[in-house]
Amino acid sequence: MNNLKKIAGLMLAVLLCFTAQAQPASSEPVDFMHSNGRIYVVMAVVLAILIGLFIYVYSLDRKISKLEKS
Amino acid sequence: MIRKSWWKLLSFVLLLYTCTYGFLVPVPSPAGVPLQETIRNLFFHFPMWIGMMVCYTVSIVYSVRFLRKPSLVNDIYAKEYAITGTVFGVLGLITGMIWANYQWGKAWSGDPKQNGAAIAILIYFAYFVLRGSLQDESKKARIGAVYNVFAYFMLFPCIWILPRLTESLHPGGRGTEGNPGLNPKDTTNAMRSVMYPAALGWTLLCVWIATLRIRVQLLQEKKLTHE
Numbered sequence: 001m002n003n004l005k006k007i008a009g010l011m012l013a014v015l016l017c018f019t020a021q022a023q024p025a026s027s028e029p030v031d032f033m034h035s036n037g038r039i040y041v042v043m044a045v046v047l048a049i050l051i052g053l054f055i056y057v058y059s060l061d062r063k064i065s066k067l068e069k070s
Numbered sequence: 071m072i073r074k075s076w077w078k079l080l081s082f083v084l085l086l087y088t089c090t091y092g093f094l095v096p097v098p099s100p101a102g103v104p105l106q107e108t109i110r111n112l113f114f115h116f117p118m119w120i121g122m123m124v125c126y127t128v129s130i131v132y133s134v135r136f137l138r139k140p141s142l143v144n145d146i147y148a149k150e151y152a153i154t155g156t157v158f159g160v161l162g163l164i165t166g167m168i169w170a171n172y173q174w175g176k177a178w179s180g181d182p183k184q185n186g187a188a189i190a191i192l193i194y195f196a197y198f199v200l201r202g203s204l205q206d207e208s209k210k211a212r213i214g215a216v217y218n219v220f221a222y223f224m225l226f227p228c229i230w231i232l233p234r235l236t237e238s239l240h241p242g243g244r245g246t247e248g249n250p251g252l253n254p255k256d257t258t259n260a261m262r263s264v265m266y267p268a269a270l271g272w273t274l275l276c277v278w279i280a281t282l283r284i285r286v287q288l289l290q291e292k293k294l295t296h297e
Contacts, residue, residue: 043093064285
């Protein structure tokens, strides 16, 4: 369970760092996240959903495993 | 801790690969095919249908097993795989509608494949209605299994055969490619290197969710028999 919290915290930190970069700037900075029409922002969103989904399914699996043992 | 987990990890790795390289892989832009970047939906929309078909196939296998040897476990497997398959089918329809809205101009344009998929999913909805309407457990399982066999054999004409008989907005269709789903001209080998892992990854996730549902049902049954 503790491990799960650590992973969730890490995810949150990663996400926060993306939002910090996504602030509108007067002159568009040319970095990885802003290249190619900012498609990598979409990639980050999809990855966040995917990782969240897997954490959820994984935790369900663990809970059911515990129930099966008891 | 986590039961038989290698394929669950494989699913995670494949989907991480899909969701990163799927955005990075160069896509072709052949003349006359106005797909542009939306072709990347191939890594997300198409695997939903693969997941659905795998689930429905497992479901009918357990329904046939139930008819040969009636047991509660077979019935639970058949029902839960059908539910998971339907969830993925609905996701396939929704993702297809979003794509169609920007590709064909309308979310629903009565394309034969859209209609066929919708009919197939409605037939599976009827399976759940049928099960829910019967009180007696053994009757529910038996009639459900017979209906599930029927539903499976309606699924394939609806999504594989009928759309091939008429022109479809989906790539291919009669007279052009003969494969109303994927057009070889739109894809490249680089794209296939994402498409097949994506299909496998999403299917494994689909199976994982189905097994979770089955384990919960089995636990509930065990609890009922103890009481």
